Amino acid sequence: MNSFDLVVIGSGPGGQKAAICAAKLGKRVAIAERQKELVGGVCLHTGTIPSKTMREAILHLTGFRQREVYGDQYRSRKSITMDALRQKLAQVSRREWDVIQDQFDRNGVETLVGEASFVDPHTIEVLNIEGPILIEADKVLLAPGTKPARPPHIPFDGRTVFDSDEFLELDHIPRSMIVVGGGVIGVEYGLMMATLGVRVTIIDGRDRLLDFCDREIVDSLVYNARSMGVTFRLGENVAEVRRVGVNSVAVELESGKRILGETVLFSVGREGDSASLNLEAAGLAPDSRGRIVVGDGFQTDVPHVYAVGDIVGFPALASASMEQGRQAVCHAFGVPARKMGEIPYGLFTVPEISSIGKSEQQLTADHVPYEVGLARFSEIARGQIAGDESGMLKLLFHRETRQLLGIHAIGESSTEIIHIGQAVMAFGGTLDYFRDSVFNYPTMAEAYKVAALDGLNKLTAYDEEVVGGWFEPEPAAGESVREVEPAEKVVLAV
Numbered sequence: 001m002n003s004f005d006l007v008v009i010g011s012g013p014g015g016q017k018a019a020i021c022a023a024k025l026g027k028r029v030a031i032a033e034r035q036k037e038l039v040g041g042v043c044l045h046t047g048t049i050p051s052k053t054m055r056e057a058i059l060h061l062t063g064f065r066q067r068e069v070y071g072d073q074y075r076s077r078k079s080i081t082m083d084a085l086r087q088k089l090a091q092v093s094r095r096e097w098d099v100i101q102d103q104f105d106r107n108g109v110e111t112l113v114g115e116a117s118f119v120d121p122h123t124i125e126v127l128n129i130e131g132p133i134l135i136e137a138d139k140v141l142l143a144p145g146t147k148p149a150r151p152p153h154i155p156f157d158g159r160t161v162f163d164s165d166e167f168l169e170l171d172h173i174p175r176s177m178i179v180v181g182g183g184v185i186g187v188e189y190g191l192m193m194a195t196l197g198v199r200v201t202i203i204d205g206r207d208r209l210l211d212f213c214d215r216e217i218v219d220s221l222v223y224n225a226r227s228m229g230v231t232f233r234l235g236e237n238v239a240e241v242r243r244v245g246v247n248s249v250a251v252e253l254e255s256g257k258r259i260l261g262e263t264v265l266f267s268v269g270r271e272g273d274s275a276s277l278n279l280e281a282a283g284l285a286p287d288s289r290g291r292i293v294v295g296d297g298f299q300t301d302v303p304h305v306y307a308v309g310d311i312v313g314f315p316a317l318a319s320a321s322m323e324q325g326r327q328a329v330c331h332a333f334g335v336p337a338r339k340m341g342e343i344p345y346g347l348f349t350v351p352e353i354s355s356i357g358k359s360e361q362q363l364t365a366d367h368v369p370y371e372v373g374l375a376r377f378s379e380i381a382r383g384q385i386a387g388d389e390s391g392m393l394k395l396l397f398h399r400e401t402r403q404l405l406g407i408h409a410i411g412e413s414s415t416e417i418i419h420i421g422q423a424v425m426a427f428g429g430t431l432d433y434f435r436d437s438v439f440n441y442p443t444m445a446e447a448y449k450v451a452a453l454d455g456l457n458k459l460t461a462y463d464e465e466v467v468g469g470w471f472e473p474e475p476a477a478g479e480s481v482r483e484v485e486p487a488e489k490v491v492l493a494v
């Protein structure tokens, strides 16, 4: 029987980075993936990468970014088909697949095709059409991911009623789509379809959409969505979904409302894909949602078994899964690793939104004295060039120390520019950094400077009005005092 220092189950982002990291440490590593010749996981084949590639295709083919200039009716292509939207998916997936497979080969990671399960705590069976093979593992890392929740009473047929994995296979763009579940997936796909002119209704059991995001940003997203014709039914639960004839679906809500549509995307969350692992043979048990509980360093209750990625639950992001994989391997092989810092969120809605740190609602609940610096993309030259009139960047900072506490953005390049603030936050920086720095021009990054000046102006205005003096925090012990020129005061105050 072949034996390895580490056997990884699942080749999504968590498993991939774990395998490469262990190989770089000089360990013998095998990675098992049940999708034949399809390393990359949900992330590469049905989730992150295809959905973002499709979004880009929609924005491109509809000419969405040019609508501010040419009007709402502008389209760069008059008729758009699912096949046209899918054209780039295969190309991007194939290239990404090549990159991952190449990394495994270069680093001597053995790829095993087949479904892996525990025989005993240190023996793994990998089963494929050629039969089972047994391998021995000193340590095991589980990264099997999740699958869409599919309640038995919902009449899925992959055509009129489908889950998010089936979405990409639609044969045509429907005239209308009812989205059940306004979580990240439902809102991302719902708004993509609305951009194509599909009549979209989003239903969610909660009163507020995306309640982990800053409220003003979500309000702005909802405003934009409504202007594209999206209807929201919030605080409503679905009682029944019924297919009507060949091309219609009726959704009945518990409140008695009835909605008729051509298609239904059912996206009410995902559950751990752990059933095939035979966890009991390793002395483990999944929770009621199929997830695996981990402690420090992503170690399970069985010390040589680790779990990372969506299978461990929150935050269930490709971005975080990769780092979890690396951290788990460091823990397993005694390599020191820093704890993960604040995780940014990037929601590829239309328009995109992104955030890191605390929201206004959290700071208010915690009684933190904060102020907001705001930049509207309509006043950023690059925003005008990119055709974004409605985006904004919000910097939340401590009123006394000026330390950055949260960053929230909606609009063009939000998911990219968030990382500028992330770095400043990670190093404990203050708003002053943005005031004092020069940014490339014209770029979206300029929004940081505009927002910082806005925030500092608010402090100044308050101070001049209420305290009657110029606000400058007391220098900390050992810190030199920076003289503020009167001219600078004038610039800040306008």
Ligand SMILES: Cc1cc2nc3c(=O)[nH]c(=O)nc-3n(C[C@H](O)[C@H](O)[C@H](O)COP(=O)(O)OP(=O)(O)OC[C@H]3O[C@@H](n4cnc5c(N)ncnc54)[C@H](O)[C@@H]3O)c2cc1C
Pocket (backbone or CB within 6 Å): 009, 010, 011, 012, 013, 014, 015, 032, 033, 034, 035, 040, 041, 042, 043, 044, 046, 047, 048, 049, 051, 052, 114, 115, 116, 117, 143, 144, 145, 146, 164, 185, 273, 276, 277, 308, 309, 310, 311, 316, 317, 318, 319, 320, 321, 346, 348
């Ligand atoms: C529609 C959609 C859009 C998303 N968009 C984003 C985004 O924009 N940004 C972001 O950060 N995240 C996004 N996510 C989340 C992201 O895809 C996941 O967080 C990420 O894929 C989780 O990685 P993972 O390592 O847990 O493995 P996964 O990617 O879930 O892959 C797990 C792999 O394990 C394999 N496997 C399972 N059991 C076995 C077994 N017994 N034997 C062998 N192989 C097995 C599966 O076949 C699969 O290939 C999105 C998800 C979806 C569904």
Ligand SMILES: NC(=O)c1ccc[n+]([C@@H]2O[C@H](COP(=O)([O-])OP(=O)(O)OC[C@H]3O[C@@H](n4cnc5c(N)ncnc54)[C@H](O)[C@@H]3O)[C@@H](O)[C@H]2O)c1
Pocket (backbone or CB within 6 Å): 180, 181, 182, 183, 184, 185, 186, 188, 203, 204, 205, 206, 236, 237, 238, 267, 268, 269, 270, 315, 316, 317, 345, 346, 347, 348
């Ligand atoms: N850009 C990104 O980072 C990105 C994109 C897509 C997905 N993801 C990841 O994928 C995960 C799964 O996303 P998801 O959207 O499937 O799940 P989710 O848990 O985020 O959302 C499910 C939503 O469905 C609602 N819901 C549940 N049952 C309902 C019912 N019967 N009727 C009406 N509403 C109901 C819930 O209130 C919730 O808002 C996310 O947690 C996220 O981490 C990330």
